[in-house]
Amino acid sequence: MTTDLLHLYRAKIVQSQSTELTSTSQVILDDPAQTQALTALNQLFIQLNQQQDTEPLSKTEQSANHSPQALGIYLWGDVGRGKTFLMDMFYSHLNTSRKLRLHFHRFMAEVHQQLNTVKGINDPLVHIAHLYADKYQVICFDEFFVSDIGDAIILGRLFEHLFNQGVILVATSNVEIKRLYASGLQRERFLPFIELLTKKVHQIELKGLTDHRITQQSIKPLSTQLSLQPIMEQQSFIELAGRYYPHEAAVCTTHDTIIICNRPIKYQARVNKLIWFNFEDLCDGPRSQLDYIEIASLFEHVVIDEVPQLGGEVRTWIKARGTEDAAVGNKTGERQLSYATNDDPARRFISLVDELYDQKVSLTVCSSFNINQLYSGGALSFEFRRTISRLVEMKRWNEALK
Known part of the structure; x- marks a missing residue:
């Protein structure tokens, strides 16, 4: 039937x-x-x-x-x-x-x-x-x-x-x-x-008018749900590890590297399938979607510390053709791109959140900014709205362990 x-x-x-x-x-x-x-x-x-x-x-x-x-x-x-x-x-x-x-x-x-x-x-x-x-x-x-x-x-x-x-x-x-x-x-x-x-x-x-991820938070005040822990400290990480892996929290590896896509990435601490990265090491460098796919396949819980405010004032940049464009047969010359200084790491952060969300990997974001303040201006405001919505829901996932 x-x-x-x-x-x-x-x-x-x-x-x-x-x-x-x-x-x-x-x-x-x-x-x-x-x-x-x-x-x-x-x-x-x-x-x-x-x-x-x-x-x-x-x-x-x-x-x-x-x-x-x-x-x-x-x-x-x-x-x-x-x-x-x-x-x-x-x-x-x-x-x-x-x-x-x-x-x-x-x-x-x-x-x-x-x-x-x-x-x-x-x-x-x-x-x-x-x-x-x-x-x-x-x-x-x-x-x-x-x-x-x-x-x-x-x-x-x-x-x-x-x-x-x-x-x-x-x-x-x-x-x-x-x-x-x-x-x-x-x-x-x-x-x-x-x-x-x-x-x-x-x-x-x-055409619905309701963001159902945000609506889930109506059980608690929305402002509480959107607040973030300003920083991740060693003791806080050990306490977090204790919720996920109560018998392994004391065995914590710190300040080491893992190999992702055949390249090393520094991490702050790791317990089993819980890992703590600094934002700069994970998103402010030559990383791609393939890196985040591999991380999502290896870990069940990810912490990202010191996430800055992304975006910023949009500027017009002149970029010469003939580098990566050569592969698709562009003519020589120049083209204009409009984006903010922090849009490249923001784009990587969007990709990271998408991959972790899709693979049901829980995410703890630490920042001195609230979730709805993480992106200001820039050329990715439309894309980042999805990220904010997903971060709110992923924060709810973490509540299950409290």
């Missing part, structure tokens, strides 16, 4: 509201905007599960019988509106093993790694698309957001071949399809992909 997502959603609402509320309870509110989005998502969900209930089709038959209306759903809206919640409910109850759920940046990291291993193959993106299509019927992306010219160029051809082989995409994003990579370098090369997505997936906006 095929499960109905709308029934599951209503059952979760009843269950959450009938449970005694605590500081760590997750209250699921009946949100009309979520119900509207879930109705469309449910149609795809039922269609896919009914296919699984009948005789399995070969990949050739699946492609031949595939209708354009079934190639995917694109959920977009403001932060905390429940996009990830709805997609994860869809994914977890989907009755097939041929499914993949990843943060979008992790997927792109995988694709780049595969490109490095298939050098010499004619049209490697076709080869990679076949690899995914052979393993997965459905691919779910959380936080679809393109900011890199390399990703922008890859996506069009990769998804053209994935869609041609009947792969279904379900994605969440904070921006509508036509605004993806809105101010990116050489955006004209990305426009065919935008046209492809617009044709192939059903775009649904979650």
